[in-house]
Amino acid sequence: MYVPKELKIGSLYKRKYLHDLYGGQQQGGISTPRSYPFIFLFSSDRGKDYGYEDGWKEDGFYHYTGEGQKGDMKFERGNKAIRDHVQNGKALLLFETLPNGLRRFIGPMDYVDHYYKEIPDEEGNLRRGIIFRLAPASIDFYSVIEQISSEGLAFLSKRETALAAAAKSTGFQKKEGKRNYYQRSAQVANYVLERANGFCEACGRPGPFDRPDGNPYLEPHHIRRLSDNGPDDPRYVIACCPTCHKRVHHGKDGEEFNESLAKKVLRIEEAIASENFIVVTAAILVNDEGKVLITQRNSKGYLANKWEFPGGKVKPGETLVECLCREIEEELALKIKRPEPFLMVDYKYPEFHVRLFSFLTGVEYGSVNLKEHQKSKWVSIPELSSFDLAKADRLIAEVLKSHVTLYKL
Numbered sequence: 493m494y495v496p497k498e499l500k501i502g503s504l505y506k507r508k509y510l511h512d513l514y515g516g517q518q519q520g521g522i523s524t525p526r527s528y529p530f531i532f533l534f535s536s537d538r539g540k541d542y543g544y545e546d547g548w549k550e551d552g553f554y555h556y557t558g559e560g561q562k563g564d565m566k567f568e569r570g571n572k573a574i575r576d577h578v579q580n581g582k583a584l585l586l587f588e589t590l591p592n593g594l595r596r597f598i599g600p601m602d603y604v605d606h607y608y609k610e611i612p613d614e615e616g617n618l619r620r621g622i623i624f625r626l627a628p629a630s631i632d633f634y635s636v637i638e639q640i641s642s643e644g645l646a647f648l649s650k651r652e653t654a655l656a657a658a659a660k661s662t663g664f665q666k667k668e669g670k671r672n673y674y675q676r677s678a679q680v681a682n683y684v685l686e687r688a689n690g691f692c693e694a695c696g697r698p699g700p701f702d703r704p705d706g707n708p709y710l711e712p713h714h715i716r717r718l719s720d721n722g723p724d725d726p727r728y729v730i731a732c733c734p735t736c737h738k739r740v741h742h743g744k745d746g747e748e749f750n751e752s753l754a755k756k757v758l759r760i761e762e763a764i765a766s767e768n769f770i771v772v773t774a775a776i777l778v779n780d781e782g783k784v785l786i787t788q789r790n791s792k793g794y795l796a797n798k799w800e801f802p803g804g805k806v807k808p809g810e811t812l813v814e815c816l817c818r819e820i821e822e823e824l825a826l827k828i829k830r831p832e833p834f835l836m837v838d839y840k841y842p843e844f845h846v847r848l849f850s851f852l853t854g855v856e857y858g859s860v861n862l863k864e865h866q867k868s869k870w871v872s873i874p875e876l877s878s879f880d881l882a883k884a885d886r887l888i889a890e891v892l893k894s895h896v897t898l899y900k901l
Contacts, residue, residue, distance in 0.1 A: 495530070495583060495600050504594040505587070507534065522559050522570030524582075531573050531582050533601070533626075536589035547588075551625075553604060554586065558622035562613050565622040574603055574624055578714065581747065584626065600629040640685050640707045644771055644806035644815060644849075647686035651726065651764065654683035658725040680726050681712040687760075688731035689771075689812055689849060691836035694753055695736050696891075698833035708833075711737045715754045727761045728754070760838060763845035773816040774803035774850040774885065776834055776892070777826075783872050784892070786879060787824075787865040794843050798882040801850060802865070812849050824868070825861035828853045835891050839884035848884045 498513065499505075507518070516523035516532055523532040535546040535556060549555050558571040567575060577584055584603065587595035604625040611621035657679040684693075690708035691698050699708025710731040730753050732740075740750045763769040777785040787802045789795050804819035806812065813831050820826050831851035839846050860868050871879070876889040 495585065496528075499585070499597050501597055501599045504590070504596055506593075507587075507595055510587075510595070520559055520570065521557075522573065524570065524573050529581050529583060530585050531570075531577060533574070533584055533586045534589060534595060535586065537591075553625040553627055554598070554601065556586070556624045556626055557611070558606075558624060560621075562615075562619070564620040567622070571622055575606065577603060581741075583629070586626065601626040602629045639705065640682065642707075642811045643808075644689055644773075644810055644812045645808050647683055647689075648764070650679075650683040650686055654680045654726045680729055683726055684712050684729045684731045685710060687726075689836075690833065691849065692733040692736055693730045693757070693760075693836075693838075694732040694739075694749075696836040696838075697733060698836075700733055700735075709734075713737050713740060713753070715750060715757065727758060730757045756838065759840060759845065760847075763840070768844045770844050770846045771806045772803060772846055772848050773806060773812050773819065774801040774848055774888065775816055775820050775828060775831070776801055776850055776852045776888070777820075777828065778852065778854055779870055781870075783870040784876070785860070785868060785870055786876070786881070786885075787862070787869075788867040789882075790864065790866055794841060795882050797866070797880070798885075799879040800882045800885045801888060802868075803848075803850075813851070816851055816853075823862075823864050824858075825863070826858040827856040829856040830854070835888055837884050837887045839887065841883070846884050848888070850888050 496514070510516075510532065511518050511523070514525045514528050514530075514532075516525035521534045521536070523534070525532070533556060537545070546556050547554065556574075558565045558574070559569065560566065560571070565571060573580070573582065574584065584601040586598040586601045588598055589595055604627050606622055606624045609621050609623050610618050613619050657677075685707075687693075688710055690710070692710060694713075699710045701709050703709050711734060713730050713732050713736075715728045715730060732753075736749075740746050740753070743749060760769070775785075779785070785802065786799045788799050789797060791797055802820060802823055803816060804823065806815040810818070816831055817828060820828050831853040834850045834852045837846075837848045837850070839848070862868055869879075873889075873892050876892065881889055
């Protein structure tokens with residue numbers, strides 16, 4: 493959400509000062525500067541003379557009347573700009589007009605929904621007015637979501653709740669207050685954060701630090717917040733690290749990056765809906781020489797004879813680390829130590845979509861004893877490119893090559 497550094501919430505400004513800095517129409521309540529990613533909304537008491545009033549209402553939202561002086565209001569120009577501000581990458585910056593003509597900056601807002609109301613025009617004739625409901629843009633989802641589960645497949649049980657919350661968000665619901673709106677949004681955010689399992693769904697890296705509750709810090713990013721099923725829909729929300737989130741909003745390639753995320757999350761959600769989504773862990777086992785262990789699959793199945801980083805499917809009730817430890821012990825008779833999150837890879841094979849969570853780790857004790865694979869080999873990182881790795885594992889190998897040093901574990 494882009495807010496100019498010159499603007500401070502609660503401060504007073506002359507409207508001329510704002511337009512001198514940023515441009516935009518100097519008349520009317522909705523001003524759309526061409527060269528900046530935001531829209532000015534100026535609210536005043538003028539509507540009282542015509543039987544309506546902007547401001548905070550009992551439902552907890554800010555009600556803002558659209559533009560149009562005569563006839564029914566339509567979704568064009570400024571009204572359309574408010575409704576479509578998220579798709580267009582525009583922030584809504586709300587100002588209230590004081591009796592002395594100064595404008596107090598209320599802060600960045602989000603369009604929630606709208607409703608229609610009979611209001612008079614300048615000549616006293618009744619016409620249909622558009623009333624927007626706005627909410628503060630800085631929603632702290634963590635303040636209302638439930639505890640995020642550490643189980644690798646916990647998100648599957650939350651998906652129906654998230655979809656139901658998204659379906660309820662369509663249309664104006666007069667009795668719904670801000671708290672319920674935030675809770676619905678939080679149900680979607682909760683699902684998306686659990687789907688990510690602590691890894692950024694954009695770049696694949698683990699969250700940069702842990703929150704006080706112990707969960708890796710990630711931010712829900714709304715890709716198409718107003719598309720299809722309303723302001724919050726898990727098919728249009730992705731969990732990402734702060735760097736990727738800022739890249740979307742402030743990066744030179746932000747628009748293209750956001751479009752790539754839109755395609756990615758739709759592939760993920762389609763795979764989950766069709767039950768072709770597989771959650772797998774992989775161990776990047778590093779020995780004292782800095783070599784990593786790879787294993788060759790047997791001659792059956794789609795990935796027959798492919799080399800891979802050892803690991804396996806997550807079972808219900810397991811955390812990712814619990815799955816990793818179990819799989820390595822079952823398949824290789826090794827006890828691993830201190831698994832550290834490394835990279836998450838999404839890859840769509842013809843038969844299924846795999847989400848592969850990899851961890852850097854070492855051998856606590858034991859020697860390799862193959863139970864399911866044909867072969868195993870300790871190789872240097874540059875050597876990985878000479879092996880016929882499964883495609884998802886190949887992506888991990890490419891990132892490994894960019895690491896000059898792997899810490900011995």
